Amino acid sequence: MKKLINKPENVVREELEGIALAHPDLVKVHYGPDFIMRADGPINGKVGVISGGGSGHEPMHGGFVGMGMLDAACPGAVFTSPTPDQMLEATKAVNGGKGVLHIVKNYTGDIMNFDMAADLARAEGIEVESVVTDDDVAVKDSLYTAGRRGVGVTVLAEKLCGAAAEQGRSLKEVAEICRKAKNLGRSMGMALTSCTVPHAGKPTFDLPEDQMEIGIGIHGEPGRTRMPLKSADEITEMLMEPIISDIPYKAGDEVLLFVNGLGGTPLIELYIIYRKAYEIANKHGLKVVRNLIGPYITSLEMAGTSITMLKMDDDMLKLWDAPVKTPGLRWGV
Amino acid sequence: MPVHRDDVLAWIKAIAGMLSENSAYLTDLDSAIGDADHGANMDRGFKAVLNKMPEISDKDIGTIFKTVGMTLLSTVGGAGGPLYGTWFLQAGMKTAGKMELSLADWAEALEAALSGIVMRGKAELQDKTMVDALTPAVNELKQALQEGQPINAALERSAGAAQKGMESTIPLVARKGRASYLGERSAGHQDPGATSSYLILKVAAETWKNCT
Numbered sequence: 001m002k003k004l005i006n007k008p009e010n011v012v013r014e015e016l017e018g019i020a021l022a023h024p025d026l027v028k029v030h031y032g033p034d035f036i037m038r039a040d041g042p043i044n045g046k047v048g049v050i051s052g053g054g055s056g057h058e059p060m061h062g063g064f065v066g067m068g069m070l071d072a073a074c075p076g077a078v079f080t081s082p083t084p085d086q087m088l089e090a091t092k093a094v095n096g097g098k099g100v101l102h103i104v105k106n107y108t109g110d111i112m113n114f115d116m117a118a119d120l121a122r123a124e125g126i127e128v129e130s131v132v133t134d135d136d137v138a139v140k141d142s143l144y145t146a147g148r149r150g151v152g153v154t155v156l157a158e159k160l161c162g163a164a165a166e167q168g169r170s171l172k173e174v175a176e177i178c179r180k181a182k183n184l185g186r187s188m189g190m191a192l193t194s195c196t197v198p199h200a201g202k203p204t205f206d207l208p209e210d211q212m213e214i215g216i217g218i219h220g221e222p223g224r225t226r227m228p229l230k231s232a233d234e235i236t237e238m239l240m241e242p243i244i245s246d247i248p249y250k251a252g253d254e255v256l257l258f259v260n261g262l263g264g265t266p267l268i269e270l271y272i273i274y275r276k277a278y279e280i281a282n283k284h285g286l287k288v289v290r291n292l293i294g295p296y297i298t299s300l301e302m303a304g305t306s307i308t309m310l311k312m313d314d315d316m317l318k319l320w321d322a323p324v325k326t327p328g329l330r331w332g333v
Numbered sequence: 334m335p336v337h338r339d340d341v342l343a344w345i346k347a348i349a350g351m352l353s354e355n356s357a358y359l360t361d362l363d364s365a366i367g368d369a370d371h372g373a374n375m376d377r378g379f380k381a382v383l384n385k386m387p388e389i390s391d392k393d394i395g396t397i398f399k400t401v402g403m404t405l406l407s408t409v410g411g412a413g414g415p416l417y418g419t420w421f422l423q424a425g426m427k428t429a430g431k432m433e434l435s436l437a438d439w440a441e442a443l444e445a446a447l448s449g450i451v452m453r454g455k456a457e458l459q460d461k462t463m464v465d466a467l468t469p470a471v472n473e474l475k476q477a478l479q480e481g482q483p484i485n486a487a488l489e490r491s492a493g494a495a496q497k498g499m500e501s502t503i504p505l506v507a508r509k510g511r512a513s514y515l516g517e518r519s520a521g522h523q524d525p526g527a528t529s530s531y532l533i534l535k536v537a538a539e540t541w542k543n544c545t
Contacts, residue, residue: 009377033407054370054410077377079368080410108510109411112453116406116415145513199373204364219368221511224518 008198048094063328069162081109087117099127099171105150106134131178138215152308153185163322189306236276251285263298349379366512378409398425423449461507463526470495488538
């Protein structure tokens with residue numbers, strides 16, 4: 001294992017210390033239980049929006065804490081959901097009296113831990129709503145699986161909900177925005193390489209030089225099929241077609257196109273993917289009105305990409321364009 | 334003699350030692366069908382439990398189990414945290430105030446643990462989870478109790494049933510947890526949660542081998 005770390009067990013703690021030193025104007029870091037919250041929080045009269053999940057997906061979620069996005073984020077160990085006490089303390093810390101929204105990615109551990117935290121927070125008199133994102137079309141949503149995984153839509157939902165909360169909307173309304181994003185957004189990813197969890201010390205799976213994994217999740221869990229490597233254009237088609245056919249989107253729809261890097265893929269390649277994804281969207285009559293390109297929801301150093309498409313309406317466009325000031329996403333300020 | 338409070342403490346310590354030794358093994362199993370963190374998570378959780386030992390060493394068994402449960406809940410994370418936390422919280426409720434356990438007490442505690450885990454994780458038999466190891470272990474324990482067997486023999490049988498249950502997960506297609514994303518590709522691998530559950534019960538049989 002070749003990594004810029006000191007000790008595997010100190011990875012998350014030392015990352016948090018770095019974030020605290022780097023962004024004191026935007027966030028403050030609470031240790032034991034660990035969470036990152038807005039430097040100016042809690043904000044009286046504003047709905048709190050929090051999320052959390054395993055570490056290793058940076059900048060998600062901690063990098064999205066700040067004005068116009070998350071009020072707090074709870075980092076778990078690498079690829080391991082955080083614990084209920086983290087979410088409970090974060091919920092209490094950001095509660096401005098109008099309730100708190102939990103944005104939860106659909107993974108068994110995240111669901112169980114957030115459920116327990118929401119129960120505990122409600123027992124303490126805080127109004128909590130939870131919305132679970134499950135946008136990964138690579139996973140069949142059936143009674144026989146844990147359901148689709150929450151991936152790229154989570155980033156977009158955090159931005160939209162953060163903006164809605166900033167406008168002073170109610171907990172119900174902010175949660176409604178989250179459900180809208182969850183219902184109108186779909187994603188699919190692929191990997192060129194595996195990744196190495198620091199405490200595991202070796203790659204999660206083997207992927208030969210000439211092979212790729214289609215339908216990969218964000219935890220290095222193998223996808224559904226493995227096949228010989230193809231060209232960027234062919235790969236883009238293999239990701240876009242299942243997304244477009246799933247909702248289904250219809251000609252004339254306005255969409256946000258998000259081409260995400262999984263950690264080890266450079267921007268030069270992501271733009272090549274974007275170029276083809278844009279063309280495919282156009283071919284289907286979809287109008288790409290906004291985009292996001294870069295590594296925003298990563299899987300450590302994995303090489304690969306995921307594509308997310310979100311159908312937008314006027315309200316969502318305004319929320320997307322609203323000012324945001326976080327370590328990982330910043331515009332309009 | 335029954336399972337005394339000190340035997341329970343010895344079991345908890347032995348679990349921590351066993352998990353430390355088997356951390357890489359459990360993580361390897363998890364790499365195949367999950368996300369390569371089960372061994373490290375359990376090891377971290379029980380190391381935290383070890384740190385709590387001084388403050389619970391003179392308490393009743395219910396308090397010991399409850400403390401273990403709360404500690405796992407706040408340190409393990411993933412699905413293992415709530416599930417193993419639930420195991421010990423439920424067992425703690427059934428053993429509140431007790432300084433020793435009869436076979437009937439232990440069977441009742443483990444059955445409560447299993448019910449709690451099923452409720453939290455919503456898994457059924459053959460979903461390829463820890464429930465596949467725990468269910469036969471509880472059934473075997475109750476059977477041995479009915480037959481009037483001594484504690485050590487009952488624990489041996491219970492651990493044996495858990496082992497068979499664990500091995501029965503190998504051909505199964507996962508229907509819960511991260512392994513379920515793999516569909517058919519999850520077959521052929523032993524479930525890491527069923528494995529850690531079996532190991533914990535095996536350690537109980539070993540640690541309590543003089544209990545009758």
